[in-house]
Amino acid sequence: MARKRQSNFSIALDELINGKDSSAEAPKAETPAATKAAPVAAPKAEPVAAPKPEPKPAPKPEPKPEPKPTPKPVVKAEPKKTTEEEIAAMETLINADTIINGSIVSKNALRVLGTVEGDVSTTSTMDVSGDITGKIVAKELNLASGTVEGNVNCVEHMTMDSSSMILGDIEAKELVLDGKVKGNVNVGGAVIIKSNSVVLGDINAATIQMEQGSTVCGKLSITSSEKKLDDSLFTRKKKKNA
Numbered sequence: 001m002a003r004k005r006q007s008n009f010s011i012a013l014d015e016l017i018n019g020k021d022s023s024a025e026a027p028k029a030e031t032p033a034a035t036k037a038a039p040v041a042a043p044k045a046e047p048v049a050a051p052k053p054e055p056k057p058a059p060k061p062e063p064k065p066e067p068k069p070t071p072k073p074v075v076k077a078e079p080k081k082t083t084e085e086e087i088a089a090m091e092t093l094i095n096a097d098t099i100i101n102g103s104i105v106s107k108n109a110l111r112v113l114g115t116v117e118g119d120v121s122t123t124s125t126m127d128v129s130g131d132i133t134g135k136i137v138a139k140e141l142n143l144a145s146g147t148v149e150g151n152v153n154c155v156e157h158m159t160m161d162s163s164s165m166i167l168g169d170i171e172a173k174e175l176v177l178d179g180k181v182k183g184n185v186n187v188g189g190a191v192i193i194k195s196n197s198v199v200l201g202d203i204n205a206a207t208i209q210m211e212q213g214s215t216v217c218g219k220l221s222i223t224s225s226e227k228k229l230d231d232s233l234f235t236r237k238k239k240k241n242a
Contacts, residue, residue: 096130103134110138112146119150128164141172143179151183162196175205184218 090108094100098114109124112132119134120126126138128146141154143164152158154172164179175187178194185191187205195213202218210216 094130135168162194169201 092106092108092110094110094112094114094116096113100114100116101118103118104110104116104120104122106122107124108122110120110122110126112120112126112128112130114130116130116132116134119136120132121135121137123139125140125142126136127142127144128136128148129144131147131149133149135150136148136152136154138154140156141152141158143158143160143166145161145163147165147167149167151168152166152170152172154170154175156172157174157176158170158172159176160166160179160181162178166179166181166183169183170181170185170187172187174189174191175185176192176194177185177199178196180198182200184201185199185203185205187203189205190207190209191203191205193199193203193208193210193214193216195211197211197214197216199214199216199218202221203216204221204223206223208220208222
């Protein structure tokens with residue numbers, strides 16, 4: 001034992017002298033397995049509950065498109081036929097700068113401001129302020145500053161103002177005369193002859209009315225459809241014996 005300690009001492013001294021560390025070369029003592037530190041287990045992380053997704057609102061049902069109304073079949077209306085009254089109400093104008101060479105036949109109302117060289121006929125009314133050379137036939141006739149060289153046949157009423165003139169015969173149902181006439185006048189109803197009238201011809205009518213200042217060079221005949229003008233009207237009735 002003394003030797004062993006001496007040797008250990010010698011070794012230590014030798015190490016001090018030589019600068020060696022005996023501890024470095026000394027074999028490391030093995031740590032018993034029991035003394036080894038057990039590995040520390042990492043703390044278990046508690047599971048974090050994932051946030052629940054918010055429930056999506058149920059999609060609203062899209063409104064069903066309303067059914068388009070079935071288009072009604074287009075029924076083309078038949079063109080309305082123009083009545084005789086509507087045709088008569090339409091007016092045809094012949095303006096003052098117009099000259100017509102030829103006859104005119106119409107169902108419309110006529111307004112003649114220009115010149116017509118030919119017969120003029122209408123089943124409606126006629127207003128004449130121009131010049132007509134030819135025969136006139138109309139339902140109603142109004143002459144205002146117009147001149148007619150030809151016979152006139154008016155179914156209904158006829159008027160002439162003080163500036164109008166007719167060179168021809170007149171036939172009408174009724175006549176109001178205030179112009180100049182060179183021809184015979186035959187009226188089924190009444191004739192009114194105003195103060196500016198000048199008539200060169202015979203006048204035959206149911207009734208005749210003349211204003212002061214009018215001039216008539218011809219025969220005046222007043223006829224009535226209710227009575228026959230014959231000799232029986234002048235037969236003297238015999239008195240009954242008492």
